[in-house]
Amino acid sequence: MFESRHIKTFHEVVRTGSYTAAARALGYTQPAITQQIKALERAVGAPLFVRVGRRMRLTEAGETLARHAGVILDTMAVAHQQMRALRGLRTGRVRVCAFPSAGATLVPEALARLAAGRAGVRVELQESEPPDSLHRVVRGACDIALAFTYPGLHEEVPPELVEIPLLEDQLTVLLPAGHAMARRRAVKLAELADERWIAGCLRCRTNFLHECAELGFAPDIVFTTDDNLVVQSLVAEGLGIAMMPGLVLSFLVHRKVVGRALDPASRRQISAYVLREHLEVPATALVLDELRSVAANRVGC
Template identity: 70%
Template structure:
């Protein structure tokens, strides 16, 4: 195994032409240079220099090593520069897989914060609902997954995954603006038992059925869709009403619909998930901190 320090000294000896000149340029003693060159020759198994008068001449092996040394040392310098940039957060790539409303709110706000102090960090956005987002994290498709869960509907995650709580997102009932209950600040869920409903993703739909059961009724679900904009459009035409997270309404709000809190309050828990070993990667930790900051500013909204 070649020692990079010995290789660098060898490169300098070749450049300046003697052990003594290399010692002066590198700040070593001449015996130290001699010992390093002997160690390098032992490592390669053949002599690298021959004496010609008071000077040095490269052997055939020395000439071959000299040609490679410049390339190897150049690659090492480039690697050190890149690794220094990654450690110093001057560059880095972080892949974030989030559910749609988080990709439209939390992630862009976090990126905006990063651009101020760390413009070299690059964030790639992927989209998926939990639990598939966790599966993508485990497969190595992403570095951070954003997911959500509901009280009583918790999904276990593997031991190698760390969950970082971000915020609680209040669920609201989406009503047409002319609906009799739209004038209230909050609406008891049981008073909506006779309504037609539009349900969302499988996890949200499971929670919806659960909270309705807690209020002793089974909702009449007439439409299901994962498209939040489609849900609002269906509400505006009177097709039904919907239970929707407040995070969605912060960026999608049709002029003919209104959101009202339901009683009892129902919240979904939004979290970031990351592999335990990746918490030590500077760029991943930085993006995670930015997500925590923007979520804390929205928590409970």
């Protein structure tokens, strides 16, 4: 294995033509230069120079190493600059995996804040529902997963992950604008026992069924889809109603649909999940800070 300082010394001897000139350029003594070249020759397993009169001449091994030394030193210089940039939070790639409503709300706001202050941090986006998103972090397929959990359900989190709570997201009911309960500020789930329902992802659907069972009824689920826009369109056409997370209300676009809070309130916990060692990666820590700030602003609204 070659040491970088030995390569640098060798490169300087080749450039200046002598041990004495290289020592002067590098600020070393001549014996120090001699020792480093001998150490490099031991690592190479062959002499690098031969003396011809007063001149130093490269051996075949020396010529081979000389062709690569400059490239090695340039590559190391670039790597050093990149590491300094990472330590200074100027650059870095962070892969964020989010479920759809977080990807449409929390993530864009956090990225906008990030771009305004640290343009060198590059974020790659992925979309997946938990628990798959959590397993992606464990497998190394992403660095941060945004996921949600419901208080009434026992949900396993891989032990390798650290949970960073962001906010509680209040659940709402989507109703057609002309629905009899659309004028209320909040609705009771038990009062909607006879409605036709549109269910979402598996985790949301499991929680919905659990909450209905707690109230003593089994909902009539007529459609199931993970697509929030499809849910809105189905509700708008009077084909059913839906329990949806509050985050969806911020991008509710269908004018024939209204969202009403549940009474009593029902919430889910939204958190970021990372491997413990990733908390020490500056770029990852910066993205987490921005997600916390966005979440805190939403809680205060």
